Amino acid sequence: MSSRSSSGSGVSQHLTSQILLLLLIILFCVFPFYWMVTTSLKTQILALESPPVWLFEPTFANYTEVLTKDGVSKTLVNSLIVAVSTTILAVLLGCPAAYALARFEFRGKKDLWFWFITNRMISPIVLALPFFLIVRNIGLLDTHLVLILIYLTFNLPIVIWICTDQFRSVPFDLNEAAMLEGASQWRIFRSICLPLAMPGVAVSAIFSFIFSWNELMYALVLTRNNAKTAPAMAVSFMEGYDLPYGKIMATSTLIVIPVIIFALIASKQLVRGLTMGAVK
């Protein structure tokens, strides 16, 4: 009797420690967010309290100020234009290529795969240097187009990888049946395989959007005022000594919120996307 009750309390102790650990993990992940949002709701005087205050009357002044006076809204629009355009372009170019890799037999396929992955590995600084010189010479510095194009260097491989994987999971019988009926490869791709591969296409589009929206280095190097994106804007608050912490955190919150929403939508596919299909 006594042994049973002690093992019962052992189980509940075990459960309690698990609950505590899980709460600790949640706290660790969420706390920086909590701090970002609360700092964004502080006045500059409050933000520069030492030690920091935890309870205060929140104000949205930082948000109205960065959006109306400091031009953050324009940079958010720039980020949106760039991220959406590059994503559409990556999907348009990447889907047919992924279909070919999944369905056709041809020489050099292996090398092509390797080349696509290597693009994911290359440090952006390697391309940032020559890209800067080239676009400066042809007068495209500080335009949306430049960012849209250079973001393809990481978006296109992602789309191709995730979609190739997805096309492979579409039953090959469907292709064979359609070919017997005399359908062209393009028809089979458009009307049979693409609709069935839509989940993968959607996931790759979400990834492409997130990566483009989050990108800083290219934006820093290739834009000035006209096409400046939101992360580059947030960085430009960092000059001088009395940093406007509230404004920086308000801008940061505005940048992060759409990404979080997208990431939570795609959370089940996140691992697959980030490992480019290596882990399902």
Place this chain on the structure above:
Amino acid sequence: MASTIVKRSTIAAFIGPAIFALLAIGILPLLYAGWTSLHYFNLTKLKNVEFIGLENYLFVLTDEVFWQAMGRTFKLLVIALPMQIALGLGIALLLHQPGLGFLRTLTRLSLVLPMATTYAVVGLLGQVMFNIKYGVINQLLGFVGFAPINWIGDPTNAFLVIIFWDIWQWTPFVALVLLAGLTTVPMEIEEAAKLETKKWTTVLRYVQLPYLLPGLTAVLILRTADTLKLFDMVFTLTRGGPGSSTELISLMIQRVGFRAFDQGLASAQAIILLIITIILSQLYIRFLYKEVQ
């Protein structure tokens, strides 16, 4: 793998545009960087561009600053990655336990937050939270009796802060990858093993580990590549400072190219970095993506 033999023109129509795009935006600039790297090419003295052969490369290969930055980058990798794997494995095993469904789902969702956070924002957040005077980290440490620590102004501490944020951002990624691996272990095998032994380490070593290996390999490859690429977070947090204590390889090349304006030297550095990256990914990818073979 089922596949069809089709006409060359059909293949070209499907895959040609993507290849052309990547050639134009990926390879062409690289060739240009190759050309620049063979010249004395300073943005402030564009009249003096002159062919100097391999001089930039010779300089880089013997340049202490370059190899120190490279060393720092790998130091970050070898410190942060094992911690990410250890913590990530712990979290994955915890989430793999039965019961407490709601709390575990909530944990899984909160793990998404760090990974999705804009890297630049992580750095800015680091400045706010680790500030010596107004930062919440020093306040929390103060509760347990620590005197305020100069995090960002001190070379060693600044590097620790970088490690901290790298761990914060990427441990969840490792955890989710390993959790995905754990769920692929067939239920019967795991149950049977748990009846055989009470030690979870034995189950982990002999039953679960084989299923975790593909994920671990992926983590190894991607974390290596991403550390070599790491720029945004460090740039917004420390700009490589104080001194050059947190100047990772990407930051160093960016400084040489865009703040010292020596595009020729920076291009040579970038191309050496590219070669190192390609060798590493060749080695790694052969192990991971077996389909390529």
